[in-house]
Amino acid sequence: TDLAHIRNFSIVAHIDHGKSTLADRLIQETKTVADRDMKAQMLDSMDIERERGITIKAQTVRLEYEADDGQNYILNLIDTPGHVDFAYEVSRSMRAVEGSLLVVDSTQGVEAQTLANVYQAIDADHEIVPVLNKIDLPAADCDRVAEQIEDVIGIDASGAIQVSAKTGIGIHEVLEAIVAHLPAPRGTLDAPLKAMLVDSWYDPYLGVVVLVRIMDGKLRKGDRIRMMQTGAVYPVDRVGVFRPGMIPVDELTPGEIGFITASIKQVRDTKVGDTITTEKKGCETPLPGFKPSVPVVFCGLFPVDSNEFEDLRDAIEKLALNDASFSHEMETSAALGFGFRCGFLGLLHLEVIRDRLEREYDIDLITTAPSVVYHIHMKDGETRELHNPADMPDPSHVESIDEPRIKATILVPDEFLGDVLKLCQDRRGIQLDLTYAGSRAMVVYDLPLNEVVFDFYDRLKSVTKGYASFDYQLTGYRADNLVKMQILVNDEPVDALSTMVHRDRAEMRGRAMVEKLKDLIPRHMFKIPIQAAIGGKVIARETLSALRKDVTAKCYGGDATRKKKLLEKQKAGKKKMRQFGKVDIPQEAFISALKLD
Numbered sequence: 001t002d003l004a005h006i007r008n009f010s011i012v013a014h015i016d017h018g019k020s021t022l023a024d025r026l027i028q029e030t031k032t033v034a035d036r037d038m039k040a041q042m043l044d045s046m047d048i049e050r051e052r053g054i055t056i057k058a059q060t061v062r063l064e065y066e067a068d069d070g071q072n073y074i075l076n077l078i079d080t081p082g083h084v085d086f087a088y089e090v091s092r093s094m095r096a097v098e099g100s101l102l103v104v105d106s107t108q109g110v111e112a113q114t115l116a117n118v119y120q121a122i123d124a125d126h127e128i129v130p131v132l133n134k135i136d137l138p139a140a141d142c143d144r145v146a147e148q149i150e151d152v153i154g155i156d157a158s159g160a161i162q163v164s165a166k167t168g169i170g171i172h173e174v175l176e177a178i179v180a181h182l183p184a185p186r187g188t189l190d191a192p193l194k195a196m197l198v199d200s201w202y203d204p205y206l207g208v209v210v211l212v213r214i215m216d217g218k219l220r221k222g223d224r225i226r227m228m229q230t231g232a233v234y235p236v237d238r239v240g241v242f243r244p245g246m247i248p249v250d251e252l253t254p255g256e257i258g259f260i261t262a263s264i265k266q267v268r269d270t271k272v273g274d275t276i277t278t279e280k281k282g283c284e285t286p287l288p289g290f291k292p293s294v295p296v297v298f299c300g301l302f303p304v305d306s307n308e309f310e311d312l313r314d315a316i317e318k319l320a321l322n323d324a325s326f327s328h329e330m331e332t333s334a335a336l337g338f339g340f341r342c343g344f345l346g347l348l349h350l351e352v353i354r355d356r357l358e359r360e361y362d363i364d365l366i367t368t369a370p371s372v373v374y375h376i377h378m379k380d381g382e383t384r385e386l387h388n389p390a391d392m393p394d395p396s397h398v399e400s401i402d403e404p405r406i407k408a409t410i411l412v413p414d415e416f417l418g419d420v421l422k423l424c425q426d427r428r429g430i431q432l433d434l435t436y437a438g439s440r441a442m443v444v445y446d447l448p449l450n451e452v453v454f455d456f457y458d459r460l461k462s463v464t465k466g467y468a469s470f471d472y473q474l475t476g477y478r479a480d481n482l483v484k485m486q487i488l489v490n491d492e493p494v495d496a497l498s499t500m501v502h503r504d505r506a507e508m509r510g511r512a513m514v515e516k517l518k519d520l521i522p523r524h525m526f527k528i529p530i531q532a533a534i535g536g537k538v539i540a541r542e543t544l545s546a547l548r549k550d551v552t553a554k555c556y557g558g559d560a561t562r563k564k565k566l567l568e569k570q571k572a573g574k575k576k577m578r579q580f581g582k583v584d585i586p587q588e589a590f591i592s593a594l595k596l597d
């Protein structure tokens with residue numbers, strides 16, 4: 001297709017501001033899908049995404065549009081993931097297109113994720129068309145939100161298009177603005193093939209499907225292609241575009257976005273951001289800025305029932321087929337038996353995978369405390385990556401420990417600002433910036449990732465009654481005074497409860513953990529000491545007193561329902577417990593013990 005008649009764009013929006021609804025409306029308005037086949041949220045295909053209302057994998061659709069100028073255009077929409085954990089995928093998809101629609105809910109205003117993603121779009125040199133959505137609602141305030149876009153983001157919002165993705169108002173104007181304001185892509189047809197690997201996923205029928213953006217040259221069925229980062233060569237089996245179903249085409253030319261399949265066995269063999277060229281006479285320099293996405297949060301996943309280990313292995317391998325950023329290796333824990341140490345891009349990613357294992361594969365899991373990756377500098381000069389606090393080397397051999405830091409951006413209504421600052425301060429944060437836009441404050445903090453992984457987001461939501469929005473990006477590693485804290489239950493260390501903590505906060509954290517555990521571990525027939533220790537030194541201790549024979553004995557008098565409840569609670573608890581020495585520890589203890597509130 002001729003370049004002047006192509007427009008490639010993505011939609012940037014905060015969760016729930018209407019990205020998917022707008023995409024559906026564009027698909028409908030351009031008659032890409034017949035009305036009778038339209039189902040809500042065409043682009044969010046996975047059930048779990050639909051349920052949680054988040055878009056995880058980038059998806060794409062090609063729209064054909066006859067504009068008011070009488071010409072036919074091809075509009076390629078790349079749907080980008082909306083969550084912080086997938087920042088790298090967002091940044092790659094942004095590099096594959098020339099413009100973005102910035103969708104802001106006109107009843108809400110700019111949120112932290114809008115900011116993070118719009119900065120990515122600006123970084124990628126996008127032309128940006130602001131779209132104010134939900135104007136059908138009485139609370140819509142387009143002037144205020146347009147002003148906020150100008151103040152906070154610093155782009156001109158005077159031409160913002162007012163739409164209701166729900167009722168269809170303004171959709172035609174959006175399509176016209178895409179044609180009029182977004183630049184056409186550039187590229188050379190008679191050059192060696194240069195294409196960006198934007199995304200890839202596993203399809204049970206087709207194998208690995210690769211989403212590509214052609215920069216130069218052309219891509220045809222039968223071509224032998226080479227991935228420049230991995231060096232792998234494959235013959236192309238299929239070439240096509242998404243409408244939004246997969247439609248074969250003869251070739252893809254510069255500026256176009258489409259897919260290929262090439263009997264690639266695993267998603268792992270494809271690297272998002274890689275450059276695809278032909279095996280022979282290929283292009284010389286790859287596209288700039290490639291970096292593989294690496295897991296930053298690790299935790300152990302163990303089956304509650306050790307007989308389910310094989311099922312867990314199968315399930316994890318299946319999930320890994322479709323998710324190259326999820327890593328796993330077998331782990332044995334003295335206490336938990338066989339399981340896997342798994343790496344994730346962030347907490348949401350962890351939650352999604354854990355949910356899928358439990359729901360789609362029906363496996364009860366024990367999830368150990370999430371930990372970030374530390375860099376351990378040994379006295380002998382070696383540097384090790386620590387994925388599991390249980391593997392922390394003997395401190396006498398350690399020179400220093402670096403931990404990952406993040407830059408966190410929080411947007412919050414004024415009245416909650418004090419609580420947010422306190423929360424960040426309590427988590428060893430360093431304030432970088434504080435600005436106001438209307439009645440909202442934007443706070444930027446430098447924080448250790450390890451203080452954020454457990455429950456920061458939950459705490460933030462609760463101190464701000466849900467009004468804060470939060471986003472972060474990794475900034476690098478820095479040394480700090482970190483130590484490994486062990487938990488001993490009945491004098492036995494429970495490796496799955498080991499954590500890395502800052503030395504100055506160890507006592508406080510240790511005390512909080514043993515107090516929590518005292519509530520979480522049911523009483524046994526004997527006394528159970530619960531201790532927190534650094535090295536050999538106990539820094540906090542609680543004792544769980546022994547149980548009398550009859551649990552219900554403490555309910556004096558005859559409150560029968562209370563007794564029944566207690567017994568039921570005990571029974572239910574039994575199912576999800578693991579034995580440590582002589583002590584049963586319930587599953588929720590592993591996560592709950594770490595939450596600070």
Ligand code: GTP
Pocket residue numbers: 013014015016017018019020021022044052053054055082133134135136137163164165166167
């Ligand atoms: P993620 O996929 O989670 O990123 O969310 P999203 O930004 O795609 O939002 P989505 O399109 O799912 O819309 C969120 C909610 O807002 C849904 O309940 C929509 O029905 C509703 N919504 C979207 N557009 C409009 C609109 O123009 N007016 C009204 N009243 N509701 C809308």
